[in-house]
Amino acid sequence: MNGLRGAFRGLAVFVCLSVLNLCVIGAQSGRRSDNKPPKPPNTRPGPIAEPGRSPLPQKPSDQTKAEGVEIDPNDVVRITSNLVPIPATIVDNRGTAVTGLTLENFELLVDGQPRALSDLTRTETSVRLAMLFDNSGSLDAAREFEKQAAMHFFRRVMRPVDEAAIFSIESESYLAQPLTKDVKLLERTINSFGRPEGSTSLFDAIVDAAAYLRPYPGRRVLVIVSDGIETTSRKDFDTTLQRVLSDDCQIFVVQTGLYEGANLRALAAERRMEQLSSQTGGAVYIPKSVAELTEAFDQIAADLAQQYVLSYYPTADERDGRYHRLELRVKSRKDVRIRSRRGYYSPKSSSPPE
Numbered sequence: 001m002n003g004l005r006g007a008f009r010g011l012a013v014f015v016c017l018s019v020l021n022l023c024v025i026g027a028q029s030g031r032r033s034d035n036k037p038p039k040p041p042n043t044r045p046g047p048i049a050e051p052g053r054s055p056l057p058q059k060p061s062d063q064t065k066a067e068g069v070e071i072d073p074n075d076v077v078r079i080t081s082n083l084v085p086i087p088a089t090i091v092d093n094r095g096t097a098v099t100g101l102t103l104e105n106f107e108l109l110v111d112g113q114p115r116a117l118s119d120l121t122r123t124e125t126s127v128r129l130a131m132l133f134d135n136s137g138s139l140d141a142a143r144e145f146e147k148q149a150a151m152h153f154f155r156r157v158m159r160p161v162d163e164a165a166i167f168s169i170e171s172e173s174y175l176a177q178p179l180t181k182d183v184k185l186l187e188r189t190i191n192s193f194g195r196p197e198g199s200t201s202l203f204d205a206i207v208d209a210a211a212y213l214r215p216y217p218g219r220r221v222l223v224i225v226s227d228g229i230e231t232t233s234r235k236d237f238d239t240t241l242q243r244v245l246s247d248d249c250q251i252f253v254v255q256t257g258l259y260e261g262a263n264l265r266a267l268a269a270e271r272r273m274e275q276l277s278s279q280t281g282g283a284v285y286i287p288k289s290v291a292e293l294t295e296a297f298d299q300i301a302a303d304l305a306q307q308y309v310l311s312y313y314p315t316a317d318e319r320d321g322r323y324h325r326l327e328l329r330v331k332s333r334k335d336v337r338i339r340s341r342r343g344y345y346s347p348k349s350s351s352p353p354e
Contacts, residue, residue, distance in 0.1 A: 126218035173205035228269030
């Protein structure tokens with residue numbers, strides 16, 4: 001019996017030593033087999049585009065996840081660019097667009113001091129456009145033709161890389177059509193507007209449209225089709241101007257409804273529309289006939305197709321939350337006229353992310 005027990009003990013010791021030996025050999029043979037299946041990638045879905053819309057710009061957290069690194073969205077710091085885009089239309093004394101200029105041909109003054117321009121692009125820059133169509137009771141003359149001219153404008157200006165939205169200016173202005181590349185959808189939206197009625201919250205519509213375009217890259221353009229007479233907005237004019245400059249929007253105005261002659265309200269509205277457009281590098285068109293209305297839309301389309309878009313990065317001293325004057329010049333040509341934005345509001349460098 002004692003011999004049998006000794007045999008069992010010897011066998012147990014042998015088994016334990018064998019297992020221990022295998023563990024040591026495995027630990028010394030390498031970390032992980034090369035043919036081990038890799039960790040499955042993160043398959044959580046990203047943002048899904050609505051029908052007729054491009055996806056929102058990719059967030060930093062989405063890009064980091066795609067690279068296989070897990071980060072809590074609450075830990076992601078939003079990085080905003082201090083880039084100031086300066087769209088510019090350059091024409092000669094005959095009104096013909098000047099092409100072929102390079103970055104070296106331009107000079108920029110900020111608050112009267114020379115500053116370096118960092119980049120120049122042309123028409124390859126995409127456009128995010130919002131048309132603000134007046135459906136208030138102040139606008140009724142030549143109504144159907146205004147709608148037809150607006151639809152023609154979309155057919156003329158839209159390229160595959162561009163998107164457009166439509167806001168309805170009423171007592172409570174609203175987004176009637178979100179950004180889309182579908183020209184037919186834009187036309188149907190314009191065509192669906194009924195007889196104008198109610199008051200005019202023009203400034204509120206401008207502020208809302210500028211804020212709506214703000215997250216999107218490329219040129220941000222507002223095209224206002226209105227008599228420009230404001231009646232019921234919660235925002236005042238100074239606030240409206242500051243918002244569109246802060247959101248880097250360029251404003252074009254087709255000031256309709258002034259066919260019967262000017263009055264004091266119309267003259268005040270004309271001055272406000274002129275200031276909005278000139279400060280942002282756009283233009284005001286005041287058609288007095290049906291033919292001039294079509295020409296106004298065609299000219300805006302031509303402007304967008306012929307623009308230069310220059311870029312400027314403010315210095316640290318200029319990131320002070322204040323308004324700064326811009327003056328763009330063409331050094332190599334004296335026989336040209338320049339239409340570009342005249343100023344911008346710089347965010348404070350120490351401001352926390354929004």
